[in-house]
Amino acid sequence: MTAxxxxxxxxxxxLLTICTATYAHHYFPGLMDRNRDNYFVGVLWKCARIGERLSPYVAIACVVMAAVGYIG
Incomplete structure (x- = not known):
């Protein structure tokens, strides 16, 4: 069964896409900012923005999902 x-x-x-895109944007900001109109890189750029601006909520969501995965 797929995700x-x-x-x-x-x-x-x-959540993993948001975290990975935020991490990649930290190390390669020019690559993502320059190609943000491209479809695939544009989606990653938007995920990086979500990760940068809503980082406390993303972190809480990661902890909650880890706890649910551990319990379940």
């Missing part, structure tokens, strides 16, 4: 059919897995994939 798109399971809500918990979908949330984990989205």
């Amino acid at each position: 798109f059919f399971n809500f918990q897995s979908l949330v984990v994939v989205i």
Whole structure:
């Protein structure tokens, strides 16, 4: 079963994408900012913005999902 059919897995994939894009944007800001109109890099650029601006909420969501995965 893919992550798109399971809500918990979908949330984990989205959180991992946000965290990875934020990390990559920290080390390669010019690459992502220059190509933000491109479809794939544009989605990563938007995820990086979410990770930068809402980092406390993303961190809390990561901790909650880790706890749910540990318990469940």
